[in-house]
Amino acid sequence: MIRFDHVFKRYPNGREALSDLTLEIDSGEVVFLTGHSGAGKSSLLKLISLIERPTRGQLIVNGQNVNGVSRRKVPAFRRQIGMVFQDHKLLHDRTIFDNVALPLIIAGVGTKEIGKRVRAALDQVGLLGREQSMPLELSTGEQQRVGIARAVVSKPPVLIADEPTGNLDPELSLEVMNIFRRFNEVGVTVLVASHDLYLLEHFPVRRVRLEGGRVIDDMPAGVSAGEKLVDPAKLITGAEGAMR
């Protein structure tokens, strides 16, 4: 699904953000990307979404070598990748409906289909009925859920999130992760860059740790020593909470 093969990323100022990085993420996985500030997490996500290009090496996303994706084809390529950001990146002068509809409008989807898909996406994040609200009328957690609805409205097979819970308290962070897990349960591959120790403690998913632009640790899904897990039943309750 996603394969980095000896990938380097050097920015024009000479800074090497990724250095000989090799990593494979299978279809349907949930992966946490961790590491100190500057380790290369955002750069890795930017390569997957073609916001940046590898300097060297091969990167395959959904069976496509990104080196072969011309600038003209980038918008179509990006429709396969849902992107969630820490600061939501919502348009404050547009309604919730318009914000979520944006990727579909850009893709030229018909009005009726847009209505259907936007409502379905808002329903999945528990915000059906808020279509006509403006972003600033929503709480921070709700705004983040609008950002998630926008990311999944095109039904992408891959969802990437850069510090999606950075501004949220622990309870809201769990809600966001539970929403991601719901998408994962229907087959979406989810990659989350996070410093959020609370989340890392509570979700026993695969963790890939970067340092200096390389993978220095790759811990498979499961429980490791010393980790405290919440009761799975509570996670389900949390997800239902998010859907309210």
Ligand SMILES: Nc1ncnc2c1ncn2[C@@H]1O[C@H](COP(=O)(O)OP(=O)(O)OP(=O)(O)O)[C@@H](O)[C@H]1O
């Ligand atoms: N556009 C850019 N131009 C030049 N250097 C950059 C650029 N973006 C990132 N870098 C550098 O690349 C390195 C990796 O940065 P990156 O943002 O990928 O790390 P990160 O792990 O996501 O950090 P954080 O957790 O602070 O967001 C850092 O040294 C950073 O200064």
